[in-house]
Amino acid sequence: MDKNAIKTAAEILRDSGHIAVLTGAGISAESGVPTFRGEHGLWKQFRAEELATPEAFARDPKLVWEWYDWRRGIIAKVEPSRGHWTLAKWEEIFPEFTLITQNVDGLHAKAGSKNILELHGNIWKVRCTKEEAVTENYAVPLNEIPPACPVCGAMLRPHVVWFGESLDADLLGRAFGLSASCDVMLVIGTSAFVQPAASLPLRAAENGAKIIEINPAPTPLTSYADISLLGKAGEVLPAIDGLLQKE
Numbered sequence: 051m052d053k054n055a056i057k058t059a060a061e062i063l064r065d066s067g068h069i070a071v072l073t074g075a076g077i078s079a080e081s082g083v084p085t086f087r088g089e090h091g092l093w094k095q096f097r098a099e100e101l102a103t104p105e106a107f108a109r110d111p112k113l114v115w116e117w118y119d120w121r122r123g124i125i126a127k128v129e130p131s132r133g134h135w136t137l138a139k140w141e142e143i144f145p146e147f148t149l150i151t152q153n154v155d156g157l158h159a160k161a162g163s164k165n166i167l168e169l170h171g172n173i174w175k176v177r178c179t180k181e182e183a184v185t186e187n188y189a190v191p192l193n194e195i196p197p198a199c200p201v202c203g204a205m206l207r208p209h210v211v212w213f214g215e216s217l218d219a220d221l222l223g224r225a226f227g228l229s230a231s232c233d234v235m236l237v238i239g240t241s242a243f244v245q246p247a248a249s250l251p252l253r254a255a256e257n258g259a260k261i262i263e264i265n266p267a268p269t270p271l272t273s274y275a276d277i278s279l280l281g282k283a284g285e286v287l288p289a290i291d292g293l294l295q296k297e
């Protein structure tokens with residue numbers, strides 16, 4: 051770990067009024083939730099991009115639900131990582147702290163974060179394909195696949211944003227607004243391939259925010275980052291936190 055870069059990151063955070071954070075699947079990798087890209091990114095012979103689409107659901111809802119049932123089973127068993135816990139703690143100590151996540155696993159909330167924008171939905175919510183009503187559903191495994199709406203009997207779908215679908219416009223507007231007004235944006239555990247989330251750090255940078263990236267591997271955003279901390283979220287975030295405590 052680059053100790054000087056960690057120290058500089060801690061100084062930047064301490065001097066910042068508004069801190070925004072964008073997280074991706076990497077922060078949950080240390081909890082044991084597979085990312086979409088990388089060595090554990092496959093389920094049976096399918097890639098996530100072949101399953102998390104409206105077309106796949108229209109073609110074979112049972113297959114798509116089986117995949118979500120498998121993912122829910124994994125997530126139900128895991129605990130937040132040290133990265134999640136550190137961010138939850140920072141929400142308490144920094145006066146203006148916003149968390150924007152692409153993750154659907156609910157682990158930020160489980161760690162205690164409250165001010166969260168879940169850009170891509172939540173795997174523990176289901177939506178009626180007829181009436182669009184959204185409800186929570188924690189059954190693991192699901193009682194039936196595909197599950198049916200208890201009110202009208204229509205098929206339920208996961209309340210997540212699939213590849214090729216639009217994000218909630220209000221949520222996205224708020225995320226871009228926060229990105230434009232923050233003093234620093236931490237970008238943690240995202241491959242920065244999925245749009246429009248990957249544009250949020252660019253909006254922040256355009257508006258003069260400092261960008262701090264935490265990821266074991268470089269990404270398309272690395273060249274825009276003021277500080278690139280090549281490492282795991284669960285190691286780098288507690289290391290920064292340790293320096294914040296000392297001042």
Ligand code: NAD
Pocket residue numbers: 073074075076077078079080083084085086087088152153154155156170238239240241242243244264265266267269281282283284
């Ligand atoms: P991604 O799978 O495309 O990329 C994961 C990134 O995390 C990679 O850049 C990898 O280098 C990095 N990474 C791996 N281990 C890390 C660690 N310990 N600390 C920090 N970084 C680490 O993920 P993405 O960019 O979030 O985009 C994929 C899409 O898939 C998103 O839309 C997201 O909603 C969805 N997704 C969510 C989950 C989840 O909720 N946990 C899991 C998989 C995918």
